[in-house]
Amino acid sequence: MGDVVTDMTTGPPLRRIVGFALPLAAASLFQQVYLLVDSVVVGRYVGVDGLAAVGASGPLFYLLNAMFIGLGTAFTIRLAHLRGAGQDRQRRDVVVALAAVTVCWTLGCVLLVTVLAEPVLALMGITGALAEQCARFIGVLSLGFPGIFGSAAVSAYLRGLGDSRAAMWVQACGNLLNIGLALLFVGGLGLGIAGAALATAVAASVATVVGVAASARAYPLPRGRPTRRAVRGEFVDAVRLGAPLATQHVILAVGIMVLVWIIEPYGEVVLAAFTVVSRVEAFSAILFLSFSGAVTAFAAQNLGAGHVERARQGLLRALGLTVGLTVLVSALVLLARGPVAALFTDDPTTRRVTGQYLLIIFPFLSLYTVMVVLHGYLNGARRTTVPLVCTIVAFALVQVPFAYVLSRPFGIEAVMWAVVVSWTTGLAYSVFCLRHVLTPRRTPARGHPPTPVEVRSSP
Secondary structure (H helix, E strand, O other): OHHHOOOOOOOOHHHHHHHHHHHHHHHHHHHHHHHHHHHHHHHHHOOHHHHHHHHHHHHHHHHHHHHHHHHHHHHHHHHHHHHHHOOHHHHHHHHHHHHHHHHHHHHHHHHHHHHHHHHHHHHOOOOHHHHHHHHHHHHHHHHHHHHHHHHHHHHHHHHHOOOHHHHHHHHHHHHHHHHHHHHHHHHHOOOHHHHHHHHHHHHHHHHHHHHHHHHHHHOOOOOOOOOHHHHHHHHHHHHHHHHHHHHHHHHHHHHHHHHHHHHHHHOHHHHHHHHHHHHHHHHHOHHHHHHHHHHHHHHHHHHHOOOHHHHHHHHHHHHHHHHHHHHHHHHHHHHOHHHHHHHHOOOHHHHHHHHHHHHHHHHHHHHHHHHHHHHHHHHHOOOOHHHHHHHHHHHHHHHHHHHHHHHHHHOHHHHHHHHHHHHHHHHHHHHHHOHHHHOOOOOOOOOOOOOOOOOOOOO
């Protein structure tokens, strides 16, 4: 693995970004294939009620997992800055701080799930037999939290070093095993949604062990003992940088819970369609989220090395590629929306609602994909508060209220159009915050030195 570490401060910018993004996309592809297969297996073997239970449980798990990913991204950014600045000795302190955060987070999440799973489901309006299935799914899944968060930490570490290919193999190992175990536990042994959760727990644990062993061999830590003061400093910096990212995911997760509460009165059929669309949307966004992660690493390394204009050029070229690929992906999903819906369920109403949802949001997918790539640059520039404010404005203040208020007179279609309104708002805010980067710089007058460009830490 050591030979593939990417120095993103040299070479063609777009080639570096794409080269970094493709392994991330492949890893995410494995993950989304697993999620799709898992949903198909649950839908086919357990039924619409099982698919609805997985969808209703999703926001709670997303809350815990995505918050940790936000903290992990802070360590990724820190490692990338150190690499760009040529300060490898501090990597040891970062690794110790990352390990400590992972252990504490795992223990805290197990405790939270044990105590709060059922009350949170009740707040979402999930009761009765559906609530029992959700609680069973989350309870079994919590057995795999050490592996789930451990593999995420390993991936964050490898991405920070620039080795997205190794991060891909760690995630692919877990996801491929997950697919096989889901088919065995749910389809073969008939364990229901508890079997799907158990498959995730076992596969993530195996991936963590493989990832830690491979990383230790390929990237031995610098000699010497980490000092408590240095580790504490890395921890504080990661929390400060990662808190906006984690808070952003908290808002998203809580907002999704509210959306589930809004949708739940329409019945399990609509909730199942909501689950299917969320899977398709996540699958379609794989490449663009990978571009976002690659732009984060690219910006972090180059801004750390003082190459401000190179970071800007990389962002602009990544945006051009993003728009072109989004048009292609949107067209493919719209053309295949019928077969896609039929893949998950035989229920005609669920298939109809799924197709309608896809037809409304996917013509506007470029609003979302451009926004997430812009957020990648902002994260790499350590301006992590901007994506947080964007989420608050676009999702919490626009999408959720829009869906709630207009769903009463206009029905479930208002929830679907709320997504488009949210994407439009988020993109407009993100472009405004990066207007100084997206617009060409004026050439300074003769005799006047150029104004230095600073990496700002606030919007």
